[in-house]
Amino acid sequence: MNNRDxxxxxxxxxxxxxxxxxxxxxxxxxxEMATQLKNKIGxxxxxxxxxxxxxxxxxxxxxxxxxxxxxTGGFLQNTMGRVMRLAGGSHNYFMLYIFLFSLFxxxxxxxxxxxx
Numbered sequence: 001m002n003n004r005d006x007x008x009x010x011x012x013x014x015x016x017x018x019x020x021x022x023x024x025x026x027x028x029x030x031x032e033m034a035t036q037l038k039n040k041i042g043x044x045x046x047x048x049x050x051x052x053x054x055x056x057x058x059x060x061x062x063x064x065x066x067x068x069x070x071x072t073g074g075f076l077q078n079t080m081g082r083v084m085r086l087a088g089g090s091h092n093y094f095m096l097y098i099f100l101f102s103l104f105x106x107x108x109x110x111x112x113x114x115x116x
Contacts, residue, residue, distance in 0.1 A: 086094065
């Protein structure tokens with residue numbers, strides 16, 4: 001045994017006591033915790049990348065929906081303009097025809113539902 005080993009060991013109560021062994025255990029524990037922390041950081045990084053990709057995908061879907069709504073709104077405005085021109089034209093009995101057609105459709109539906 002050299003001087004270094006003698007300095008590490010002291011005999012307490014007849015048993016060899018190594019103060020550096022406790023330090024080694026603490027160091028090992030710190031390394032394990034650092035490894036666990038590193039793993040958790042990797043998982044968080046992966047999760048944040050996935051969240052970023054999902055946000056980009058959702059943003060693209062919302063932009064596509066916005067464009068679809070704009071197109072649909074334009075189509076609806078054109079259709080309403082045509083209906084208004086048709087209603088305001090020389091067709092005096094147009095509204096009467098629509099009313100009679102609606103009444104006929106409701107009557108047919110009533111008969112179908114009642115005798116079903």
